[in-house]
Amino acid sequence: xxxAGHSNVLSVIGFDADDTLWQNEYFFRMTEEKFAALLSDYxxxxxxxxxxxxxERRNLQFYGYGIKGFTLxxxxxxxxxxxxxxxxxxxxxxxxxxxEMLRHPVETLPHARRTLMELCGxxxxxxxxxGDLFDQERKLAQSGLGELFDDVQIVSEKTTETYKRxxxxxxxxxxxxxxxxxxxxxxxxxxxxxxxxxxxxPHDLTWVHEHADIPVDAPRYHSIEHLGELPDLIEKLR
Numbered sequence: 576x577x578x579a580g581h582s583n584v585l586s587v588i589g590f591d592a593d594d595t596l597w598q599n600e601y602f603f604r605m606t607e608e609k610f611a612a613l614l615s616d617y618x619x620x621x622x623x624x625x626x627x628x629x630x631e632r633r634n635l636q637f638y639g640y641g642i643k644g645f646t647l648x649x650x651x652x653x654x655x656x657x658x659x660x661x662x663x664x665x666x667x668x669x670x671x672x673x674x675e676m677l678r679h680p681v682e683t684l685p686h687a688r689r690t691l692m693e694l695c696g697x698x699x700x701x702x703x704x705x706g707d708l709f710d711q712e713r714k715l716a717q718s719g720l721g722e723l724f725d726d727v728q729i730v731s732e733k734t735t736e737t738y739k740r741x742x743x744x745x746x747x748x749x750x751x752x753x754x755x756x757x758x759x760x761x762x763x764x765x766x767x768x769x770x771x772x773x774x775x776x777p778h779d780l781t782w783v784h785e786h787a788d789i790p791v792d793a794p795r796y797h798s799i800e801h802l803g804e805l806p807d808l809i810e811k812l813r
Contacts, residue, residue, distance in 0.1 A: 585809065587747045588694060589738070589766070590724075591756030592704035592711065595802070596691075597718055598682040600780040603645060606672050610649050613665050617656050627652045632784060639731050641707035646673030677710060681717040686803035691723040693806050699745055702727045703738075703754065705761065733761040738769035755805060760787035767793050772812070776802055 593599035607627065611620040618626075630648040638644030649669045653661040694700060702724045704711055711729050715721045728741050742752040749770035756762025756776065763773035764787055773790070775798040790796045799808055 584751055585698065585753060585772075585812070587699045587701060587742055587745050587752040589701045589703040589741065589752065589754040589771075590691075591754075591758065591762045592702055592714065593706065594757045594778040594781065595684070595755065595762070595776055596687045596702075596720060597684055597714060600778065600782055602676050602679055603782070604780060606645075606649075606676055609672055610653075610669065613668055614653060614656050623652070623656060626656060628783065630655075639707065640705045641710055642673055642676045643707050643710070645676075646670065649673070677713075681714045683718050683720065684802065686801050688720060688723075690802045690805050691720060694809075695723045699725045699747070701725060701741065701745060703733065703741060704729055705731065705733060733765055735765045735768040738766045738771060742769070742771065753809075755802075757781055758785040758787075759789060760785045763796065764790055767795050771795065772797065774799060774805065774808065776800075776805075 590596060607624060608620075610627065611623045614623050627648060630652045631645065634644055634648050634651070638647055646669065649672075650666060653665060653669060657665075691700065700723060702715065702720075704727075706729065708729050715727065721727070726745065730737055738752075738754060739749055742749045745752075749766075751771075752766075753772035753774060754762055754766035755774040757778040758781060759775055763775045767773040767790060772795045773793070775789075775796070777798070777800070789798075797808055797812075799805060
């Protein structure tokens with residue numbers, strides 16, 4: 576199936592997981608609100624959120640992405656906000672909130688299963704996600720979508736080299752591949768820089784760390800409103 580303007584054939588489609596196939600950021604926001612309420616006697620909620628975001632960014636190099644790193648960043652922020660006087664009860668509540676996130680049932684997003692089923696067998700489907708290995712494996716198992724993927728790649732970061740390596744290991748060039756996700760910064764832009772198609776599927780909630788400018792001048796950039804539009808987009812690209 577030749578793509579418009581290209582003689583190559585689309586063979587591999589990579590999918591992001593969090594906030595592309597299932598809800599994720601929503602639970603972080605809910606927990607952040609609980610966290611701000613726990614520290615309301617010490618600071619305003621906006622200041623607490625800003626301090627937490629700063630801690631998360633600072634700790635990415637140590638803890639990576641995911642709930643465990645988020646929980647540790649909340650504890651660190653609580654210590655800072657209270658000038659080392661955070662009550663043990665608050666620390667207990669923070670740890671409990673982290674465990675609740677890890678136990679929360681997976682909520683797949685609309686059109687995810689139907690779209691994957693429609694594309695499965697026609698293309699090589701690869702799940703490419705960041706985050707804690709244990710938690711991402713849990714969510715994939717609970718989602719019931721695992722059987723629809725030919726491969727699963729849980730990585731520490733998504734860069735241009737990450738996509739080149741994954742698509743190459745799949746036996747295909749990046750030029751015959753596509754990456755689909757809600758993050759311009761992690762899913763779309765580096766995939767396009769690697770030579771593949773990048774399809775943006777916006778989510779109502781996207782972590783500010785994942786924000787980036789839309790690559791409007793990139794010929795391989797595309798955007799759809801929801802995953803249900805992906806098969807039609809692929810047909811138009813033929």
